[in-house]
Amino acid sequence: MGAGAVAASLAAFELTGCGGPTAAFRSPTRTTGRGPGGTFGAPPPSDTEACQAALGSQGEFIVDVHTHHVIPSGTWTQNAPETVNLVLSMLPSGCTDSPQLDCVDRATYLHDVFLASDTTVAMLTDVPNSGVADAPIPFPEAVKTQQITAGLTAGGAGRLLVENIIAPNVGPLAATLDEMSAAAETGAVAAFKVYTAWSPSGRGFSLEDPIVGLPTVQHAHDLGIKVFVAHKGLPLVNFDPANNHPDDMVAVSRQFPDMNFVIYHAAWDPSRVEGPYDPSAAIGIDSLLAALDRHQVPPNDNVWVDVATVWRQLLTQPDQAAHALGKLLKRVGQQRVLWGTDAIWFGSPQPQIAAMRAFQITPEFQDLYQYPALTDSVKAGIFGLNAAQLFGIDPTAVRCGLTADPLTSNIDEAAMLAHGGAIPSPWTPNGPTTRRQVLQWLASATTPWAPM
């Protein structure tokens, strides 16, 4: 599958978004008779060249702030069966590896993110866990992935950021604070991340809680880690709905004005249809916007969001996608919306990148709801320049560092081979052959990547 096939899919999403068989997914508040809210400006699928021009790389600096892999041999596979089931529910559909967790291992990750997608820099995060015993990627393993990635680039250009996931509501708080200090000492922590709604017993916590939440944020602050991330919305297993609301994070942002707070998934909830802003909504993106209003956080302040899973799920429903992106850009701010994909759950992030390149909020929706147009410069911000500002990345320096590294120099060759059918296409889930190839390549990282 190439750019033409993606164009065909995008055209189909537009049609279903306009009504027809999936009309049930339409925003209930949308007035009929008006135009659709989101369109994919993709050329006819048969025009391969035009599709490639519209959906292929336009040289964007892409920072994916939300990516995953697992360590299939880790103790978490014994200690956290519910986490194993969660991960197994998000494998690429073509996964045939045995064990199946190999489909989302480190080698596959490096392939899917850095070889088979236009991603420039990625943040490696993790799913809910309380430490090395039950984490799919214990922090030392995340650092190892970072080191391997650096080893594959010329001069070790920084292409991978890592987060330290902490659970201050599990076990004694002092242990969490010590873990944070130890992690910070490695110099590798770009951000701390919490799941306020999670614990193995299903009980969450509030970041405003003076016993658990505030001391954790304060400790991050004192360690000099000024980016604090929380998953909000998108309910997972063992989630406590009472602590999944974004309000505590927004409130705490007022107390720590020299820190930045990133709300993963923008509080989006798949059970709520995204429509025009409704301040009374209890869940979803609107619950975040209402919290910003309540705590008088202006646009482009120290509260940020990413669109991981939000975009992947809504790109098939362009009207909802237009509302979601339009509301976030308008209220959280055009400089505060970050690119995230939740790759490599479900495979390479590349199809999501291509879809975003083609997506537009229609003039009708811009007029009706004062949403901004998705101009090239707005998209450049979403794709990576906003994250570059947040994490202090110099796009020019990173680009220069990547011009001659072994990963980058093999992207074109890999794409050509995929086009010719010699290797599986990055547009489709990767089979075991590719994973093995990448493993072999990693074992001899000095030789150029080539399929066996």
Ligand SMILES: [Zn+2]
């Ligand atoms: Zn995630």
